[in-house]
Amino acid sequence: xxxxxxxxxxxxxxxxxxxxxxxxxxxxxxxxxxxxxxxxxxxxxxxxxxxxxxxxxxxxxxxxxxxxxxxxxxxxxxxxxxxxxxxxxxxxxxxxxxxxxxxxxxxxxxxxxxxxxxxxxxxxxxxxxxxxxxxxxxxxxxxxxxxxxxxxxxxxxxxxxxxxxxxxxxxxxxxxxxxxxxxxxxxxxxxxxxxxxxxxxxxxxxxxxxxxxxxxxxxxxxxxxxxxxxxxxxxxxxxxxxxxxxxxxxxxxxxxxxxxxxxxxxxxxxxxxxxxxxxxxxxxxxxxxxxxxxxxxxxxxxxxxxxxxxxxxxxxxxxxxxxxxxxxxxxxxxxxxxxxxxxxxxxxxxxxxxxxxxxxxxxxxxxxxxxxxxxxxxxxxxxxxxxxxxxxxxxxxxxxxxxxxxxxxxxxxxxxxxxxxxxxxxxxxxxxxxxxxxxxxxxxxxxxxxxxxxxxxxxxxxxxxxxxxxxxxxxxxxxxxxxxxxxxxxxxxxxxxxxxxxxxxxxxxxxxxxxxxxxxxxxxxxxxxxxxxxxxxxxxxxxxxxxxxxxxxxxxxxxxxxxxxxxxxxxxxxxxxxxxxxxxxxxxxxxxxxxxxxxxxxxxxxxxxxxxxxxxxxxxxxxxxxxx
Amino acid sequence: xxxxxxxxxxxxxxxxxxxxxxxxxxxxxxxxxxxxxxxxxxxxxxxxxxxxxxxxxxxxxxxxxxxxxxxxxxxxxxxxxxxxxxxxxxxxxxxxxxxxxxxxxxxxxxxxxxxxxxxxxxxxxxxxxxxxxxxxxxxxxxxxxxxxxxxxxxxxxxxxxxxxxxxxxxxxxxxxxxxxxxxxxxxxxxxxxxxxxxxxxxxxxxxxxxxxxxxxxxxxxxxxxxxxxxxxxxxxxxxxxxxxxxxxxxxxxxxxxxxxxxxxxxxxxxxxxxxxxxxxxxxxxxxxxxxxx
Numbered sequence: 001x002x003x004x005x006x007x008x009x010x011x012x013x014x015x016x017x018x019x020x021x022x023x024x025x026x027x028x029x030x031x032x033x034x035x036x037x038x039x040x041x042x043x044x045x046x047x048x049x050x051x052x053x054x055x056x057x058x059x060x061x062x063x064x065x066x067x068x069x070x071x072x073x074x075x076x077x078x079x080x081x082x083x084x085x086x087x088x089x090x091x092x093x094x095x096x097x098x099x100x101x102x103x104x105x106x107x108x109x110x111x112x113x114x115x116x117x118x119x120x121x122x123x124x125x126x127x128x129x130x131x132x133x134x135x136x137x138x139x140x141x142x143x144x145x146x147x148x149x150x151x152x153x154x155x156x157x158x159x160x161x162x163x164x165x166x167x168x169x170x171x172x173x174x175x176x177x178x179x180x181x182x183x184x185x186x187x188x189x190x191x192x193x194x195x196x197x198x199x200x201x202x203x204x205x206x207x208x209x210x211x212x213x214x215x216x217x218x219x220x221x222x223x224x225x226x227x228x229x230x231x232x233x234x235x236x237x238x239x240x241x242x243x244x245x246x247x248x249x250x251x252x253x254x255x256x257x258x259x260x261x262x263x264x265x266x267x268x269x270x271x272x273x274x275x276x277x278x279x280x281x282x283x284x285x286x287x288x289x290x291x292x293x294x295x296x297x298x299x300x301x302x303x304x305x306x307x308x309x310x311x312x313x314x315x316x317x318x319x320x321x322x323x324x325x326x327x328x329x330x331x332x333x334x335x336x337x338x339x340x341x342x343x344x345x346x347x348x349x350x351x352x353x354x355x356x357x358x359x360x361x362x363x364x365x366x367x368x369x370x371x372x373x374x375x376x377x378x379x380x381x382x383x384x385x386x387x388x389x390x391x392x393x394x395x396x397x398x399x400x401x402x403x404x405x406x407x408x409x410x411x412x413x414x415x416x417x418x419x420x421x422x423x424x425x426x427x428x429x430x431x432x433x434x435x436x437x438x439x440x441x442x443x444x445x446x447x448x449x450x451x452x453x454x455x456x457x458x459x460x461x462x463x464x465x466x467x468x469x470x471x472x473x474x475x476x477x478x479x480x481x482x483x484x485x486x487x488x489x490x491x492x493x494x495x496x497x498x499x500x501x502x503x504x505x506x507x508x509x510x511x512x513x514x515x516x517x518x519x520x521x522x523x524x525x526x527x528x529x530x531x532x533x534x535x536x537x538x539x540x541x542x543x544x545x546x547x548x549x550x551x552x553x554x555x556x557x558x559x560x561x562x563x564x565x566x567x568x569x570x571x572x573x574x575x576x577x578x579x580x581x582x583x584x585x586x587x588x589x590x591x592x593x594x595x596x597x598x599x600x601x602x603x604x605x606x607x608x609x610x611x612x613x614x615x616x617x618x619x620x621x622x623x624x625x626x627x628x
Numbered sequence: 629x630x631x632x633x634x635x636x637x638x639x640x641x642x643x644x645x646x647x648x649x650x651x652x653x654x655x656x657x658x659x660x661x662x663x664x665x666x667x668x669x670x671x672x673x674x675x676x677x678x679x680x681x682x683x684x685x686x687x688x689x690x691x692x693x694x695x696x697x698x699x700x701x702x703x704x705x706x707x708x709x710x711x712x713x714x715x716x717x718x719x720x721x722x723x724x725x726x727x728x729x730x731x732x733x734x735x736x737x738x739x740x741x742x743x744x745x746x747x748x749x750x751x752x753x754x755x756x757x758x759x760x761x762x763x764x765x766x767x768x769x770x771x772x773x774x775x776x777x778x779x780x781x782x783x784x785x786x787x788x789x790x791x792x793x794x795x796x797x798x799x800x801x802x803x804x805x806x807x808x809x810x811x812x813x814x815x816x817x818x819x820x821x822x823x824x825x826x827x828x829x830x831x832x833x834x835x836x837x838x839x840x841x842x843x844x845x846x847x848x849x850x851x852x853x854x855x856x857x858x859x860x861x862x863x864x865x866x867x868x869x870x871x872x873x874x875x876x877x878x879x880x881x882x883x884x885x886x887x888x889x890x891x892x893x894x895x896x897x898x899x900x901x902x903x904x905x906x907x908x909x910x911x912x913x914x915x916x917x918x919x920x921x
Contacts, residue, residue, distance in 0.1 A: 491858045550754070
């Protein structure tokens with residue numbers, strides 16, 4: 001196969017074949033080889049001593065090009081390339097570019113004698129330190145690099161395109177100054193000239209793969225280098241040209257938006273969209289540095305402008321205590337339970353009070369309804385069936401513990417869990433018990449019924465799958481904390497959150513764990529699915545979008561407090577409340593904030609959408625209806 | 629086939645049968661979409677192709693199917709690898725990678741199915757698949773410097789298959805007359821295509837279409853694509869090297885899949901089609917039929 005892989009360069013595997021000089025060898029009776037500095041591709045670099053200076057130790061770098069070509073044309077081409085590098089370097093004069101002293105050919109090898117730079121390249125530096133490099137340090141280097149690129153790009157008679165900007169080609173010398181090394185592939189630039197693909201994957205601009213080299217390409221590679229230094233994400237291990245999928249501030253929030261914006265411009269896919277010159281990029285970096293105080297210390301205080309309540313409130317209704325749970329909207333009526341022990345029925349259009357039904361405990365569970373009756377579960381241990389029209393009691397069912405699990409209707413029965421550690425299944429017409437299933441702990445998760453199976457989470461940290469014959473099909477016991485979150489079932493897979501900080505994907509037939517996504521805090525939020533993604537909130541204050549098939553994070557949106565409620569999807573928006581008192585509306589695909597609506601208390605329930613209105617309750621005692 | 633036959637056969641062996649298997653003729657009367665069987669059926673076929681002297685591809689296929697009270701669920705493991713690198717390092721890389729993945733997943737995952745209680749306490753399946761590919765990567769890095777390979781592995785358990793993937797071999801789901809590519813090619817041209825820089829047609833003929841940006845054996849830290857997909861009910865899982873998908877059009881693949889009596893016949897026919905079209909590269913095909921639920 002002719003296939004070549006353009007991946008991480010693996011220099012060490014080749015060096016065994018290269019004819020290396022032993023320390024102690026003298027070249028041209030002048031350069032005493034001291035040590036091998038580095039090797040890669042077809043060349044090696046040695047540290048050597050110039051013996052023309054007998055009284056001082058003058059260190060030089062000797063670059064040896066090993067010519068292994070057997071084909072004479074190829075052989076000559078390699079020598080020509082080498083001499084071109086030497087000639088080119090000899091014409092350059094810039095403090096960031098190493099000086100050239102000499103070049104010669106000996107047997108089959110050619111040598112270039114250069115200024116020895118005592119320092120470290122940025123790739124080595126990055127390897128040595130923990131965490132990302134400091135922004136101010138990186139920005140200062142970037143400004144120096146723009147200077148040297150500007151010098152090269154304006155070189156006369158022809159501009160020089162470096163073509164291989166990357167951390168390992170940039171050294172920081174012992175004075176802390178930047179030096180650009182390895183001009184092996186830099187060449188005189190003639191506009192429009194096509195060449196073969198050279199360069200280092202990950203840093204090289206897209207157009208370089210078409211054989212085009214331009215100043216804008218060097219700026220892209222500089223942008224890629226800065227991205228790597230600030231995020232520690234090696235672009236050689238990522239798909240090419242995927243920087244926009246790894247925003248700098250997502251990986252390193254300490255970087256300023258200003259610096260990030262400059263780097264993003266340098267990394268634009270289309271060369272036209274990048275800076276017009278290295279000079280322009282330098283100006284942008286300086287402007288950003290001034291803005292963020294990297295160059296000038298007193299920071300100018302600017303108030304962050306956030307999108308505010310761009311959403312219209314249709315009505316709100318005040319109850320007598322906190323609303324912690326979720327409303328149900330059915331046939332133009334909003335039903336919502338409250339910690340004042342009442343179930344409220346409100347006109348969905350106007351918010352007008354219709355009736356209330358008093359239980360003897362707080363209500364956190366979401367009611368359900370078949371149109372005729374509304375079923376509401378209370379912390380007073382009971383499930384009530386009341387008429388949808390007037391709230392008149394039809395029947396009562398007693399469990400042995402507070403009920404926090406939301407009842408669901410299926411197959412003529414109501415399914416719900418209770419803190420009495422049982423799953424209860426109740427005949428929906430007369431309230432008689434049809435089945436009680438005892439498990440290892442309280443059930444606060446909402447049961448999911450599919451086919452002849454019921455799935456539910458348990459505070460014991462188990463997720464159960466029973467069939468209607470009350471036979472346990474499987475139990476998922478790999479979670480480490482309570483599963484309060486309610487499972488959802490998509491294409492044979494169950495997804496649910498857990499207080500062990502994880503979102504799980506489990507195969508529904510047999511309970512095999514497929515993947516686990518770790519968040520920053522425990523979650524009791526229930527997931528929702530749309531367009532191949534799972535959305536879920538977490539105690540770490542974030543709303544996450546995770547790819548369903550792989551468990552990879554697509555985006556997250558940070559709120560200012562825990563997200564205990566569950567998100568819903570309507571059209572292309574995610575709606576989710578937070579304990580920071582706000583209801584959030586996010587763009588489903590990007591996670592960008594569309595609007596944020598502030599209430600007077602935490603929002604811990606799940607909103608619901610009906611008739612283009614968004615309904616939810618808040619701990620400020622109110623039920624809200626907003627225009628979506 | 630002898631060495632001489634291969635040399636002199638080059639270019640004129642327009643219709644070459646696959647290396648290993650004699651095939652049954654097509655039954656044209658087979659109706660599209662008809663259920664082949666109520667069991668899972670598997671076929672696999674491989675050919676060096678017309679233009680190449682060596683086969684650098686490797687494949688592994690295993691199916692477990694049982695019935696009866698408390699039967700172990702159906703399981704399977706299907707792996708295709710397409711090696712690269714000079715001095716035979718390509719074929720070594722693909723061979724040891726396939727072996728490493730098969731060994732790891734058979735031992736740590738499939739055999740544990742028979743110890744049912746223990747099984748659920750294992751690592752997430754995606755982590756097991758990811759580790760298997762990373763182990764294969766480590767073996768190639770240490771044992772075959774300069775060699776590399778693509779690798780696409782599907783671990784099927786019950787109704788789901790978890791796929792680990794690096795490189796430009798492909799997994800397809802063939803259902804309802806459609807071929808859906810499940811994997812993402814880690815090739816330069818695919819990336820340019822994703823970015824809208826090349827059309828699919830331009831990518832198919834691009835001189836650098838063989839350039840990969842990710843492969844097994846190309847560095848210590850390999851990031852593997854791992855995802856889970858429902859098995860294609862009343863359809864096929866197809867895993868193949870670019871010697872097939874780069875040569876035989878999708879419509880032809882679909883036609884052959886649905887007009888063959890058995891996936892084995894389909895695999896042989898697909899290999900023959902690739903060779904008829906010039907056989908520019910090694911060809912490896914695994915095809916699994918899944919009955920309707």
